[in-house]
Amino acid sequence: MNAIEILFWLLSALAIISAMMVLLSKNPVHSVLWLIAVFFAISGHYILLNAQFLAIVNIIVYAGAIMVLFLFVIMLMNLNKESEPKRNFWRILIGIISGGSLLMILVSLIRQATEINNKNALMESGNIGLIKTLGKLLFSDYVVPFEISSVLFLSAMVGAVVIGKKE
Amino acid sequence: MEIMKTLLAFIVLWPLVGFLVNGLGRNYFSKKRIAFYASEQIFASFIASIIVFILIKNNGAQGDITYFNFIHIGKLIIPFAFKIDQLSAIFLLIITGIGFLIHVYSAAYMQQEEQAHYGRYFSYLNLFIFSMLLLVLGANYVIMFIGWEGVGLCSYLLIGFWFKNDNYNYAAKKAFIMNRIGDLGFLLAIFWMIAKLGTANYSDVFSNVSQLSTTDITAITILLFIGAMGKSAQIPLYTWLPDAMAGPTPVSALIHAATMVTAGIYMVARSNVLYSLSEVAQNLVAITGLVTALFAATIAIKQNDIKKVLAYSTVSQLGYMFLGLGVGAYTGAVFHVMTHAFFKALLFLGAGSVIHAMHHEQDIRKMGGLKKYLPITHITFLIGCIAISGIPPFSGFFSKDEILAAAYAHNPVYWGIGVATAGLTAFYMFRLYATTFLGSFRGTPEQAHHLHESPSAMTIPLIILAILSVVGGLVGVPESLGGHHALHQFLSPVLLTEVKYETTHSTEYMLMGLSVAIAATAIVIAIVTYSKKPQISNSTGVGKLLENKWYIDELYDAIIVKPLGSLASFLKNVIEKSGIDAAVNGVGKLVNYSSRQLRLLQNGQVGGYILLMVLGMIVIVLIWVNDGYIYRFLMNLFFAK
Amino acid sequence: MPIQYYIILSLALFCIGIVGVLVRRNAIIIFMCIELMLNAVNLLLVAFSKMQYNTAVIANKATTVGAEGQLFVFFIMVVAAAEVSVGLAIIVMMFRNTHSIDVNFLNRLKN
Amino acid sequence: MISLLLILIPLFTGLLTFFLKQEKTAKNFSIFSSVITLGTVCIAIFFAQNNQLLFNTQWLPALGSRFSISLDGMSKALVLLTAISFPVVFIATYTNKYKSSHSFYALMLLTQAGLMGVFMATDALLFYFFWELALIPVYFLSSIWGGEKRIAVTFKFFIYTFIGSLLMLVGILYLYFNTVVPSFQIKDLLAAKISLKEQNILFWLFFIAFAIKMPIFPLHTWQPDAYEQSPTAVTMILSGVMVKMGLFAVLRWLVPLFPESAKTYSNIVIALSVIGMIYASLIAIKQDDIKRLIAYSSIAHIGLMCATIFTQTVIGTTGVMLQMFNHGINVIGLWIVADAIEQQLGTRKFSELGGLAQKAPSLAILFVILALANIALPLTNAFVGEFLMFNSLFQYNVWVAAIAGISIILAAVYTLNMVQKILYGNTVAATEKALDTTLNINWMLIVLVVIVFALGVYPQPIIDLTKDTVNVIVQNR
């Protein structure tokens, strides 16, 4: 077991535990923090996979911007306490059972898949995750979606205005 | 031929025109004009019938006279055609002749009716004559059936003539429905013929009779006979006839005694070719006739309504005729039809005269001693009674004797019962006569005050019919009594001559003597018993049974009418409402119910929605994992090869 | 790394996200769980991208094979950001009106 | 071309009538229109050349459906019936008051257009179109101008029929994919290659649609309610003409398209029909309402016709064609009487009626004649039809004919019951001040009675009309 594998398992464990903690934390602020931990773990995976650009963007956009926004909203609403006084046991049970069974089915299916046998994700090496490569691709082949995503932003902006503007 | 065609058309059309004119113009014409017009139309037919009769007598019968094709589909051709031969010629005379007399009689009898109803009455009578003529003249069973149902309709209309009275209406309905039961048999017989032979023409059916199997013939004849049972009031379809006395008395005379009820006889006689080939059917006809004759006679003994007695006697006499048909004495049966038409019309009209005089009182217990008030009626009525009792040389004797002789040849037991019935007939007829005309008057003084002889328009027909009742038998004097049976010879081209009943003259004499003796004895007993002290108290035991007509009406009510009614109610209230309709509405309710339940899924909870979505996903993935197994399973289930 | 590991890891994260959506009542946390699901997808895409690259390298077809997967992740992030802005705006609006973001109380609309 | 006119005249006059706000104008205009249609029908039937009776043009080329109608022998009788019944109904109900009557008459004329189309279409899709076109206006007519429970009852009727027609649509579609050339033309559908198993499935899809329309036991429960609740003018059309759609469709489409299945299942269909006859007759005996009684009697009569169709003989089929016409005439007459009674006396219950013959003699006479026609008395039109039909049924099976024959007796029972309870006996409170019928009703009834007798004595004209097509249908099997 080399360092990469050790890192892989560590990060995976961190990601899954943190993800669980997102659910388990009673305080929304804690949830946010645990989610940020997940994002960091995932960024770690990106780095392992040599997708440096995404790793950075993930930290900046997700952990840095989006989650701060979440935190901000939670604070704004003064929700930094336990907000769910009563938890419905059955609901949790059913939720876990159905989510769990979905996972079970999917995993068992994936394990049967022969097409991905002996296929590996290349770790560390490979330069496709570099800004240079991605940038070239983004502004050549992917320029149309890039432009179109601007429309998406426009609409989101207008939407935020509509919703947020006081009447 | 052309003359015949025109004549027959007119014979049939005159009454129809009379019906239409009187029916439509009943509010505009005077009573006199209505009566005159109606009678005149029938009289014209009668004259034409005589001409036809003479032509037939001289030239013999000819082929069918076709007017147009009633139905023509592919190979099935049902022409609107008439067949005029000896048999129908005789019936033509009876129908138009007696019909005319009764028209004349009715003109006076119905005088008290309002003008509109008067017109209605005569138009019905004309319509009846029209239908009866169609029945008799038709050259195939379908045309006969048209007339057959037509007379049923007229009977219905005339029984219910006084429609304000619900009992009368009920009687009318009963008559029609019982007739319809018979008609169904008749219809099925026609279908059978058409199915097997492709035709319903008499000539074609009779000439192709060899193509029919014995089963076919038996079935056809029995089905035809069921029709005849209905129309001619044989057991078990006889109960309508006594009730039919609800109609005006001339109607009873015309329809329920002289003409319509003999349609069954006519039909069987017409189909004699078929009946002769079926032993089973013949026996059935004979036994039915015999039983009916005896049975009706027993009931007649205890009836107190003057018309009811006559009605049961009609049933009984019709039984005789069927006995004759059954034992192969077709001519005898037709002969009896004729004589019976004379004396029964006479008796009914006489009874009508009595009722007229008694102001619509029909209970003989309230009569008595009418001899002196109604002399003509009395005499003619007496003649009728003698004639029906079979005392020589009155007409009834000859016809009845011919049937009895044939019955003896066929089976002496038949003869024995026949003679016993003849004795009963004589007994109840003279009971009637004695109670009505002899003794002292038992009605109210007011009635006594009004008692008077009927007007001449009524008495003249009585007299004519009385004469015919006396001499009518002469056309059929058997050889044993020195005659040569003119009727027999006349009808021989149409009716098969069965030689089965060849008996020696001495036997015949003995039989005649015996029957006359029994009848005479019965007459004496009846007169002695009833002329002085008529039975007024209610009878008991067997008497009560007879008085209540063996409780047959009640029996029918209990085993047919009531169960049918409850079945209908059951179907209407349970099967229809709570069964089928409830099932249909149940589908709607089910949809509504499931709607109410299903919408609870939409409980407003996002978590719940997503949960169901996830479950849906799981199901879809599972179906997919099954890899078509469920698909194949379902396909095999629904579309198994 | 065998690609199965990554697939299973992301599926696990994905399902945890789903479970979170199912069990939590706080709208914001539900939303966060959805973000978690998106991140699981991102991880999977990156892993697949490297798998594709690996396959291409083995087949000696070097190049930018697999970069598309990573670009897709980029777009997902972009969209997620847009979505978050709108979503949080809606949640805030909701909170302004009802002073609650508990989805259990969202049942004016039902049946 | 002239056949197209038969659809277009009522269609356009119907649409026009929507805009005639004056009650009188609308009435007179619709009578005028229906008389014109009748005239056109007469010209078409008696004078036009055969090729003038066809109309065939492109409609939906992509679907292989053509606007093709043809006035052949089979449709002639029913088109004539449709054309006769509308003016008769309009005139007989002339004095009836309807709120916003222009819409009423407009919808009636649209119904007529639909009916004409149904009877003439030779393209399956077109047929389906007209089938529904005839239904929708009736839905509105009954629901707006009907009785107390009209909405629910009419809706049941509508849904029932609609389900049936949808099943038929499925059948049509399936057939369409098995034709040699993609087409809905009847001749192409006839040539479709379908296996026996497919035929059997399709047979039921079509049959259920038609059975609901006729209606055949046990799919009949919509009918008495619908007849009772609809305004009588609509009921006349419903029972006089519309139920013939089902029978006609069986003759025109079902039997020729699926001859083997029709033979295979003839026993089931005939059994159902005959059970229905007896069942409906028995229930009719216990009815206390004129309209319901006529409704059940109608079920019984239709049952006989349906059973006969499946015996597939020339005689029987001719009888059915004839009887479709006759039954229409007779039942419309009965409805006119029922309406006259209800309009004047305000009740339809036997228990509240009686002795009407004294007060309204001419109505009584005409009523009795129509009632007798209803029980198929000889020399009325219905006799010929029933005679032929029973004949055919008898050839199919003796016992079936015998059992079905019981309905003849039962028909007499309930019809005479009705006549007796309404006309005879003494007058009661409701009939105390009754008057005889108005002139328009009288004359329309007389027209019908004349037809009753004319066809009863000489049915050959109608038989001749249908002769050729009947031979085609029966020989086709």
Next chain:
Amino acid sequence: MNAIILSALGGIVMMFTGIFTQNKIVIKNIAIITLLLLLIGNLLHFYGIYMLHVDVKDMLQFNNFGLFFNTIAFTSTLIYFLLSGTDITKVGINVAEYFALIFFVLCGVSILTSFHNLLMLFLGIEILSIPLYILTGADKKNLKSNEAALKYFLMGSFSTGILLMGIALLYGASGNFSIESVPSTTSKVAEMANSSILTPLGLLFVFVALLFKVSAAPFHFWVPDVYDGAPSVFTSFMATIAKAVGFIAFIFLFESRIAELGPSSRIIIPFVIILTLLIGNITAVFQQSVKRMLAYSSIAQAGFMLFVLYSNNDISSEGILLYSVAYSFATIGIFAILIKMKDYTFEGYNGLAKKEPLIAAANTIFLLSLAGIPLTAGFFAKYYMLLSAIKANGQNALWLVIVAVLFAAVSVYYYFRVIQAMYFKEGNPEIATTNTSFKVILLALAAIIIFIGLFPTVVLNFLYF
């Protein structure tokens, strides 16, 4: 491409209009004019006339089918603006923004009718959805509107997650995002299903996500609540144009790939169809509010439209276009009337025919069309669907088709309740005053529906000219 660019520009134009003027009528008219330009621009595309020549790198592909759907969508929107434009301006103060958002939705529609890449699918769906979330919550003071927006948003995002997972799995199998690339031979379906898991699994996820968008059961739960809670005027838009486009996306995606789901697709799709028909139709029966009934009915209609997946042939493709036209036109009309009503319950419609005969007549025609009664466009819409199913699967499709028509009969039940209320019941309905042009447009719309009901091929001929 014209449509995408113009609709995005249209959104921007409307945004700026809001800055320059507050006059609602002006804004509305500008929106109508912009939409007309958009429509014209789209039509020009048919003739190969472009505003810009963009190298789309195979991300998008334009064909007549998609362009034709665009035309339908834009025309529907135009009708919608004409009928309900005034009502849009009454929802809140951000009038121009509402129109802008609608234009952005149309941009999403244009993308979804031409995407050739899963990325574009994803972006298209998002561009379509995000403005809709906003529009749902546009009535900010209304708690129902808020609730609907939140529910819509949460569930919509969830489905986006599902969609992305599907896309990721497909990417894992094929290595790119083009919708055409198929990794292995599809000839032996059964064999492939055993060896390949990623493709079908990915397709299943995408399938589920799209089912959510087209509101098929059991992913329909958002529909009643959202349609009910959203401002009625936007419900109209959401239920028609935004929904129909989901099927176009389905067609593009699944045209060639449906077989990759393996033979199970033969059972999954009928399962979904029947469940959708069942829930949509049956639940609609008991509704008290017409608006909510229409929400369920839109689910039911989706059940019919899903036949396009079942049959997946040229008839079904034509049929879905016809269906979109029939369904959109009728629903827009019904909603245009509904918005004018004060009371959304069935009782609120009582006696409408007496008060507003023309509106009631038009409404009747719309309802008849939705119910699929012949002589209306709705009939042929359903007809094509059934036709395609029988063509595709013959005898095996028969049972499904029969079930579908039985549910169609159920649908008559609730559509006719409105007709019954309008025509057969007495009442005094409160309806906002309407001007003549509204009625004229309404009747014209009804006339169009009847015209299509008589000559559906006229519409479809556009596809092939």
